[in-house]
Amino acid sequence: MGKYVCKRLGMALLTLLIITFLLFLLVRIMPGNPFPSERMSAEQIANKRAEMGLDDPILTQFIRYMGNVLQGDFGKGTSLYNGAPIRTVLSTAISNSFRIGGVAILLGTLVGLALGITAALNKGRFLDGFCTVFSILGVCVPSYVFLIFLQYTFSFRIPFFPYFFDPTRFAFSSVIPAVSLSLFTMSTIARFTRNEMVEVFDSDYVRLAEAKGMYGRNLVMKHVLRNALIPIVTVLAPLVVDLLTGALVVEKIYGINGIGKLMVDAIAGEGIDYNYVLALGILYSALYIGIMLVVDLLYGVLDPRIRVASKGEEA
Numbered sequence: 001m002g003k004y005v006c007k008r009l010g011m012a013l014l015t016l017l018i019i020t021f022l023l024f025l026l027v028r029i030m031p032g033n034p035f036p037s038e039r040m041s042a043e044q045i046a047n048k049r050a051e052m053g054l055d056d057p058i059l060t061q062f063i064r065y066m067g068n069v070l071q072g073d074f075g076k077g078t079s080l081y082n083g084a085p086i087r088t089v090l091s092t093a094i095s096n097s098f099r100i101g102g103v104a105i106l107l108g109t110l111v112g113l114a115l116g117i118t119a120a121l122n123k124g125r126f127l128d129g130f131c132t133v134f135s136i137l138g139v140c141v142p143s144y145v146f147l148i149f150l151q152y153t154f155s156f157r158i159p160f161f162p163y164f165f166d167p168t169r170f171a172f173s174s175v176i177p178a179v180s181l182s183l184f185t186m187s188t189i190a191r192f193t194r195n196e197m198v199e200v201f202d203s204d205y206v207r208l209a210e211a212k213g214m215y216g217r218n219l220v221m222k223h224v225l226r227n228a229l230i231p232i233v234t235v236l237a238p239l240v241v242d243l244l245t246g247a248l249v250v251e252k253i254y255g256i257n258g259i260g261k262l263m264v265d266a267i268a269g270e271g272i273d274y275n276y277v278l279a280l281g282i283l284y285s286a287l288y289i290g291i292m293l294v295v296d297l298l299y300g301v302l303d304p305r306i307r308v309a310s311k312g313e314e315a
Contacts, residue, residue, distance in 0.1 A: 005297065012293045016286055020069075023281045024062050027274045028054075048078075074279040079272075080265060086279050089262070094283075097251070097258035099170070101243035103178040108185030108243075109236065115186070116193020117225070123198055131190055138187025144249040147180035151254075164255040177254050181247055185239045192235050196228035203227075230299065237295045241288045259283070 049055055052075075053064065068075065074086040081089055119131035154176065155163040166173040201224060251260035259280060266276035 008293055008296050012289045016282075016289050019285045019289075020066070020282050021062060023278055023285070024065060025058060027278045027281075028058055028061065030272070030274070069282070075275045077266075077273050077276055080276055086275060089276075090259075090279060090283070093257060093259045093262045096167075096170075096256055097260065098244055100174050100178050100256065100258070101181065101245070103174060104181035104243045105185065105240055107178065108182035108239075109189055111182070112186040112189025113193055113232075115190035117197065119190065119194040120197035120201065120224075128194075131194065135187040135191040135194075138183045139191070141183070142249075143180050143184055143247050144253055146183050147177060147250050147253060150176045150180055165257075167257070177250055177256060181243055181250055185236070185243065188235060188239065189232060192232050193228060196231055197224050200224045200227050233295055233298055237291045238288070240291050241284070244287060245284055 053061060056064075065075075072087055074090065076083045076085055077089070115131045115134065119128045122128045150161075151163060154161050161176050162169065162173045164173075165177070245259045248260040248264055250256075251258045252264050255261075262276065263280050266273040266280065
């Protein structure tokens with residue numbers, strides 16, 4: 001198992017390095033000017049490019065950039081936050097997005113599993129139909145539409161929660177965006193849980209367990225749900241990345257200074273801030289690769305056959 005983990009970790013690091021280089025290359029060859037040209041003369045822009053080493057060969061720039069990144073230095077913005085260090089701005093954005101996204105993941109996963117299990121145990125009945133309709137609506141309705149509905153209902157008509165994000169009351173003002181972000185995850189998990197459990201219920205080994213006298217909670221937890229979790233974990237992985245990095249539109253509408261809003265500002269500001277775009281691109285890639293690595297390791301916990309296969313590879 002140790003060799004399997006090291007192999008997966010090495011592949012993940014190599015993949016991240018290749019993606020980082022491609023992102024760096026694409027950002028450097030993109031058309032446009034990274035500086036607010038209407039406020040800077042041509043001479044000032046040329047001096048700024050020379051100061052930041054943008055006229056050096058691409059490979060030289062990349063090696064220098066990676067050396068700084070390994071020390072936690074992503075440079076400074078060219079148009080956002082008056083040139084403040086990106087690391088400082090990112091730390092605040094990551095904190096906001098991760099805390100709200102973490103609540104959305106927890107809420108969406110737990111409620112989604114509960115709905116999916118309820119639907120599977122009541123196949124063909126009213127509860128099954130209700131959970132199925134809810135799952136379809138949750139997948140079809142965008143998170144930002146649900147956010148606007150919650151804002152109108154619980155901030156305007158019933159002024160209980162703040163209409164926009166208030167960092168001084170973080171927990172209280174995180175309820176509306178966390179609930180709206182969790183809707184898609186909740187619906188997706190419910191739909192997959194229901195379908196996978198129904199399929200597992202029809203399998204031979206579940207019928208054998210029932211023939212041996214196993215019913216109720218023990219049957220569901222030990223045989224049905226555990227075997228249904230593998231495809232659910234696979235589906236959940238990219239959803240986790242989306243929620244942790246913040247939904248672009250939701251953060252922008254609700255005024256959350258998170259990663260999603262920062263990406264929108266970096267692209268749609270006075271001038272495209274290439275340094276922020278690159279740093280955020282690396283962050284998105286690292287999160288996705290990291291989550292998929294965790295999923296690979298979880299497979300070995302959920303499915304003993306994978307552990308056996310990994311031992312065979314080591315042998």
